[in-house]
Amino acid sequence: MSGAPSSPRAGQARAEFARRFSAEPRVFFAPGRVNLIGAHLDYSGGDVLPLALDRGIYVAAALRTDGRILLASLDEDRTVEVAASAVGTRQDPAHGWASYPLGVFRWFRELTGRDSGFAMMFAGDLPIASGLSSSAAIEVATATALDALHGTALAKDELALLGYRAETEYVGLKCGIMDQFASALGRAGHALLLHCHSRTWEHVPLDPAAFDVLVLDTRKPRTLATTGFNERVRECAAAHAALRAAGIDRPYLAAYTAEDLQRAGDRLQGVLRRRARHVVTEMQRVGEAVAALRAGDVVRLGRCLDASHRSTAEDYEVSCAELDEITASARACPGVFGARLTGAGFGGCGIALVTPGAADAVADSVAARYEARFGIAPRFEVLHPGSGPRELHF
Numbered sequence: 001m002s003g004a005p006s007s008p009r010a011g012q013a014r015a016e017f018a019r020r021f022s023a024e025p026r027v028f029f030a031p032g033r034v035n036l037i038g039a040h041l042d043y044s045g046g047d048v049l050p051l052a053l054d055r056g057i058y059v060a061a062a063l064r065t066d067g068r069i070l071l072a073s074l075d076e077d078r079t080v081e082v083a084a085s086a087v088g089t090r091q092d093p094a095h096g097w098a099s100y101p102l103g104v105f106r107w108f109r110e111l112t113g114r115d116s117g118f119a120m121m122f123a124g125d126l127p128i129a130s131g132l133s134s135s136a137a138i139e140v141a142t143a144t145a146l147d148a149l150h151g152t153a154l155a156k157d158e159l160a161l162l163g164y165r166a167e168t169e170y171v172g173l174k175c176g177i178m179d180q181f182a183s184a185l186g187r188a189g190h191a192l193l194l195h196c197h198s199r200t201w202e203h204v205p206l207d208p209a210a211f212d213v214l215v216l217d218t219r220k221p222r223t224l225a226t227t228g229f230n231e232r233v234r235e236c237a238a239a240h241a242a243l244r245a246a247g248i249d250r251p252y253l254a255a256y257t258a259e260d261l262q263r264a265g266d267r268l269q270g271v272l273r274r275r276a277r278h279v280v281t282e283m284q285r286v287g288e289a290v291a292a293l294r295a296g297d298v299v300r301l302g303r304c305l306d307a308s309h310r311s312t313a314e315d316y317e318v319s320c321a322e323l324d325e326i327t328a329s330a331r332a333c334p335g336v337f338g339a340r341l342t343g344a345g346f347g348g349c350g351i352a353l354v355t356p357g358a359a360d361a362v363a364d365s366v367a368a369r370y371e372a373r374f375g376i377a378p379r380f381e382v383l384h385p386g387s388g389p390r391e392l393h394f
């Protein structure tokens, strides 16, 4: 798929590439995402419902014949330079964000045997830094560029898996597959219903007249995200192990039912019981949300989001005072169907589903309450669904 550039950032990346690397690049795009519902289910094998955005990451890219990899971004002056042959199995933390493209290269080389060097210049137009999966978009943009430059014709889910492996094995965040699949498989006007255990998916149509997705940025940095995130992944594995030890054997945690948890009795207790209860009830909510979306019932969809937020806050404990406040005050506004945290939680962004045209009034009202309590102005943006990765032609 290809298209015309929709943002000046694409042309800027191309011009800066030519200036810094003295060569003519090709230019690619991969979208960021928001997750409508299905919080922290992907690494437990559950169903999630993200949508790709019409904003994301642009990369100007060309192969090199000298075996070097050069990675740069419009937002900083430095260029990360490494020999392609020196890219190993784990990231060097000194490389910062460049670890994402390096990790993708590492797995692309493994899959295709193509090991030549390359240069890339990145630029983004995601309005908000945390919570919209800019790292997955960097990974999918890199995979899309390498695939096109080498003519390897990989399928979209293979591109997503290169990103997933870069993130989990090279960078070391034990995330699930949602963000990379949402970026790689995005389709304009649709959400993606992704069954994470089987890695199969359906595109669910969105009615643009039904609601707007308003992103609520708490501006609380997610410094604890990595620690808290990997801890949740471990807790879910432990809850699954406890259920199996109790003689209730299912292939992944999201496959369990409320009756299973009841049967386990006190063999599943405390924190692990609450984590499992979130997973099991969130699976039901995703099913209900998809049914509501297909029936055009936005009120019911909104209620699913509200209940999802409560469960992530109380049972899963990945919310925080800022996310609770910003979603609660959005919920209290006229024209809001529902609100929840999106992404990993611990800070970052929430989303609210709002009547088209109501976003500005909601933002004003939420901002006043939030600023009075936390002394910092939150940010808001209505974001639109977009399509998946593609080459841009000028």
Ligand code: GLA
Pocket (backbone or CB within 6 Å): 035, 038, 039, 040, 041, 042, 043, 175, 176, 177, 178, 179, 343, 344, 345
């Ligand atoms: C982050 C991870 C995803 C997913 C979400 C929570 O975005 O990268 O894999 O687990 O958190 O739903």
